[in-house]
Amino acid sequence: MRVLIADGHVLFGEGLRSLLQAEQGFEIVGQARTALETIEQTTALLPDVVLLSVNLADGNAFDALRAIAGRAPQCAAVVLTSSEADEELFEAFQAGAKGYVAKTTPVAHLAAALRALPAGQLVLSRHLANRLIQQFRLRSSLDARQPAALDQLTRREREVWQHVAGGATNQEIAAQLVISENTVKIHVRNILDKLSLKNRMEAASLARQVGYWTNVTTH
Numbered sequence: 001m002r003v004l005i006a007d008g009h010v011l012f013g014e015g016l017r018s019l020l021q022a023e024q025g026f027e028i029v030g031q032a033r034t035a036l037e038t039i040e041q042t043t044a045l046l047p048d049v050v051l052l053s054v055n056l057a058d059g060n061a062f063d064a065l066r067a068i069a070g071r072a073p074q075c076a077a078v079v080l081t082s083s084e085a086d087e088e089l090f091e092a093f094q095a096g097a098k099g100y101v102a103k104t105t106p107v108a109h110l111a112a113a114l115r116a117l118p119a120g121q122l123v124l125s126r127h128l129a130n131r132l133i134q135q136f137r138l139r140s141s142l143d144a145r146q147p148a149a150l151d152q153l154t155r156r157e158r159e160v161w162q163h164v165a166g167g168a169t170n171q172e173i174a175a176q177l178v179i180s181e182n183t184v185k186i187h188v189r190n191i192l193d194k195l196s197l198k199n200r201m202e203a204a205s206l207a208r209q210v211g212y213w214t215n216v217t218t219h
Helices: 011-022 035-045 061-069 086-094 107-115 126-145 156-165 170-177 181-193 199-207
Strands: 002-006 027-032 049-053 076-081 098-103
Touching: 002 035, 011 027, 011 107, 035 049, 035 061, 035 107, 049 061, 061 076, 061 086, 076 086, 086 098, 086 156, 086 181, 098 107, 156 170, 156 181, 156 199, 170 181, 181 199
Parallel strands: 002 027, 002 049, 049 076, 076 098
Antiparallel strands: none
């Protein structure tokens, strides 16, 4: 299996190169540090797999991912990450990733997963697979209800939802909007009920997915 490694940190890339080359059946055909280098090398070398780190030197990993999907669809792009953030996970697969792997994954497990790619399997741990399925269900559910579901939210509930999406606590939201914590709790409960969500995490994730999060800062 011919592999291209793309990571903004040279030492990590070199280390992964050494570890994978020690595994049977892998040939590292190139290394890249930026999105542009990744796209150029993918187009020129046509590797079977591109191991693409979220931490590219220019910060444009998802641009590279979309370009690979468009220019070299035969190459399977697998995202390497250290955050496992829900919005990042969802965006990676929307952009065409065939896998999403934590950088802490043992190389033997990574190698085994990569070998399964030709059979059409996704490279994804079980807990991340469950989260991905949940995210797609949330998005599909909202798509089916728009715009009626969002129209049910009052102006104040929308404000609270924005703060929830930014990771603010009830106490922080109360201070920012000059209302009581109990009132915030009521608004959060109403938001979850109206959007058919289970918890704050789902509410925050959904707000980010539909572009409703405005990066509200609390003090």
